[in-house]
Amino acid sequence: MRIVVVSDAWFPQVNGVVRTLDTLKAELERTGHQVVMVTPDLFRSVACPTYPEIRLALAPSAKLARLIEAAQPCAIHIATEGPLGWAARRFCRRRHLPFTSAYHTKFPEYVRARFGVPLGLSYRVMRRFHDASARVMVATRSIENELTARGFSRIGRWSRGVDTDLFRPRPECRGEHGPLAGLARPIFLSVGRVAVEKNIEAFLALDLPGSKVVVGDGPLADELKHRHPEAHFVGARFGEDLARHYAAADVFVFPSMTDTFGLVLLEALASGLPVAAYPVPGPLDVLTGSDAGILDTDLGKAARAALAISPEDCRAHAMGFSWAAATQQFLANLQPFDPVCSPDPAPHLTSMA
Structure with missing residues (x-):
């Protein structure tokens, strides 16, 4: 056709x-x-x-x-x-x-x-x-x-x-030669455009242990870097480089409340990364009925609770989504x-x- x-x-x-x-x-x-x-x-x-x-x-x-x-x-x-x-x-x-x-x-x-x-x-x-x-x-x-x-x-x-060959658990990425080596754990990761509609500010404002990492770029990047010097902004990443960043983190935090799906949710899960998100369309549809994430109106509570989730459960759930x-x-x-x-x-x- x-x-x-x-x-x-x-x-x-x-x-x-x-x-x-x-x-x-x-x-x-x-x-x-x-x-x-x-x-x-x-x-x-x-x-x-x-x-x-x-x-x-x-x-x-x-x-x-x-x-x-x-x-x-x-x-x-x-x-x-x-x-x-x-x-x-x-x-x-x-x-x-x-x-x-x-x-x-x-x-x-x-x-x-x-x-x-x-x-x-x-x-x-x-x-x-x-x-x-x-x-x-x-x-x-x-x-x-x-x-x-x-x-x-x-x-x-x-x-x-989701491409489960590209996005997969990579234990080597969590070691001294990984892309986020040297950062205090646990590492909470957010991936997406650094823009107002993605609600990145809600992630950066959370009181969490360890480190916060933002992968992505956008119109709010400079402003948020200035307001949150404790966070680590690594810019946009693609392909293998992006996949390695997912695999190096401990929890994926998805603060958006306006996405219709959120491809990054599947990429994180396929990488063995548990998800913390608000109970809104997208996360609700991807995660409800699984053991791969925590949905809560208190995003900080969800992020901390997600630390207890098995990477194997995350990967298994992602395998159900095929292009x-x-x-x-x-x-x-x-x-x-x-x-x-x-x-x-x-x-x-x-x-x-």
């Missing part, structure tokens, strides 16, 4: 959406599908206010239409609600083509935290965007329930997975339009200038 995926989030950004889409692309291609990514690097763009590393495509409609027409897709998936997402939505609506969309980020909570925009207004915009979608893909039951309560419809499940299964869910949610899948170009696409 030829699939066009439109996303306002793409490299060089590094976040859960980008990593999910990159892994999805690799899994789809591994199983014989063709994937064309339509992303901001293909357009003239400007920096997003307060997030300069995020690029927003300028007037993308005409070029986006040409890119989709050239791809001759069997199905179109719109991953984000930014300028490219809205342009792709218009393209599909004007040509009466079904498309699917995804709710990756609690965007209304994000803009409220950054700009004070009322939740009701933002959710009306989000609902309008996704109401045209044939299927709105969400990662967890909690998010499905939240969106249903806010009037969203045609919701389908698309879970997440192959998640990709099959994605494919099942797609809405192919058969005429475009024929060997001959589809007249209703190729005739459009």
Whole structure:
């Protein structure tokens, strides 16, 4: 199947959406599908206010239409609600083509935290965007329930997975040659963007023994380094380096209250790291029913209690999440339009200038 995926989030950004889409692309291609990514690097763009590393495509409609027409897709998936997402939505609506969309980020909570925009207004915009979608893909039951309560419809499940070969227990990382050697134990680790919506401040403010380590970068990094000199900020880490940092810690603390899933939860668990988090969507869906983490409104209490959890239980729980299964869910949610899948170009696409 030829699939066009439109996303306002793409490299060089590094976040859960980008990593999910990159892994999805690799899994789809591994199983014989063709994937064309339509992303901001293909357009003239400007920096997003307060997030300069995020690029927003300028007037993308005409070029986006040409890119989709050239791809001759069997199905179109719109991953984000930014300028490219809205342009792709218009393209599909004007040509009466079904498309699917995804709710990756609690965007209304994000803009409220950054700009004070009322939740009701933002959710009306989000609902309008996704109401045209044939299927709105969400990662967890909690998010499905939240969106249903806010009037969203045609919701389908698309879970997440973890690379258990890369993210695994590494006893050598806890020794004198490990990436966090010399830090007082226990080591409490947080991984993610250092930004207001990730609630990193809540982690840094905890009264915990040992050391706190933050892996990641973002707009609040300099401010939080100044306010919390006792914490260790090691910047963004990737691949093997990131995996080694997980394996070197004792507890993973996830302070976010706005994530729809939290890939880092699975990466930590696969590394044998117990999780401490608030009882909110994402952690609730990943951890409920397992012995791999502690959920509590008192995050410090959860972090201390997590020290008693067996690394083996964490690893075992993570092994239940596979990218192959998640990709099959994605494919099942797609809405192919058969005429475009024929060997001959589809007249209703190729005739459009």
